[in-house]
Amino acid sequence: MLIAALALCVCSEDLVITSEHFRLTTAVADSERLDEVIGDLEQLWINATELFGFEHSTDELIDVFFYDTAEAYQLAEQKLTQGAFATSYAFSDYNTKSSHVVLQPPSSPSVLERIGIPKQSRKLLVHEAAHAFFYGIYNNYRSFPDWWAEGYATWLAAETGIDRGWMDSRSSDPNSSTREQQLLDILDSDRLPSVEALLLGKLEGLTGGEKYAYYELFFRFLMETTSDAKKVELFREARRLGAGWDSRCDSRWSLKRSSETWQESK
Numbered sequence: 049m050l051i052a053a054l055a056l057c058v059c060s061e062d063l064v065i066t067s068e069h070f071r072l073t074t075a076v077a078d079s080e081r082l083d084e085v086i087g088d089l090e091q092l093w094i095n096a097t098e099l100f101g102f103e104h105s106t107d108e109l110i111d112v113f114f115y116d117t118a119e120a121y122q123l124a125e126q127k128l129t130q131g132a133f134a135t136s137y138a139f140s141d142y143n144t145k146s147s148h149v150v151l152q153p154p155s156s157p158s159v160l161e162r163i164g165i166p167k168q169s170r171k172l173l174v175h176e177a178a179h180a181f182f183y184g185i186y187n188n189y190r191s192f193p194d195w196w197a198e199g200y201a202t203w204l205a206a207e208t209g210i211d212r213g214w215m216d217s218r219s220s221d222p223n224s225s226t227r228e229q230q231l232l233d234i235l236d237s238d239r240l241p242s243v244e245a246l247l248l249g250k251l252e253g254l255t256g257g258e259k260y261a262y263y264e265l266f267f268r269f270l271m272e273t274t275s276d277a278k279k280v281e282l283f284r285e286a287r288r289l290g291a292g293w294d295s296r297c298d299s300r301w302s303l304k305r306s307s308e309t310w311q312e313s314k
């Protein structure tokens with residue numbers, strides 16, 4: 049599977065940089081500029097290992113592809129996922145356990161020289177690598193609901209950004225603060241689906257962006273209101289149960305009650 053991912057590297061100008069846990073393939077910048085990206089990815093490894101509560105020991109490096117143009121990204125995306133993520137400009141592939149991100153916003157070499165790799169790109173690289181990390185440790189990955197997958201990836205990207213100094217706080221991030229506002233608007237208009245609906249993936253009344261806001265904020269809520277021991281216990285159980293854990297999650301964490309309290313406090 050890894051060979052399939054590596055076969056995507058068709059450009060002779062691509063740099064391949066390996067670190068302890070990742071292999072970064074890119075034509076975006078020189079290796080000096082990319083040190084900060086490698087540092088982000090290794091910090092993500094530490095944070096993800098801590099979040100999921102165990103050592104992830106593997107000899108296989110996680111492949112991260114960082115494209116300089118939308119065309120290069122779409123060429124690779126077409127080969128792996130046949131257009132499913134053609135316009136999202138960032139995705140991870142379960143089969144090859146690899147991540148793919150295009151430089152965002154588009155930046156010339158002189159801009160990169162001046163400001164370094166843009167924060168938006170660094171955040172996306174870490175977010176996607178968090179998905180790829182998870183693919184490697186949870187064989188039942190495909191059975192997990194979207195709120196969980198997007199929730200932990202967004203959580204870990206912010207945590208890593210804060211640790212690495214390119215994010216002051218979750219609320220100061222433009223994407224996260226937009227989603228906070230979106231969720232508050234849904235609450236104000238009495239449209240927030242129950243936690244049960246979220247857990248069961250029944251969010252038909254919400255737009256794609258609103259769903260994402262709910263995923264992110266609900267996961268953050270869980271992380272910020274749950275003891276570390278309880279988190280580790282739940283993540284271990286999730287790993288064991290896969291899709292069968294939704295109902296247990298509900299009783300174990302008293303999610304409905306917590307959510308009601310949360311809504312009342314708003």
Ligand SMILES: [Zn+2]
Pocket residue numbers: 175179197198201
């Ligand atoms: Zn994601």
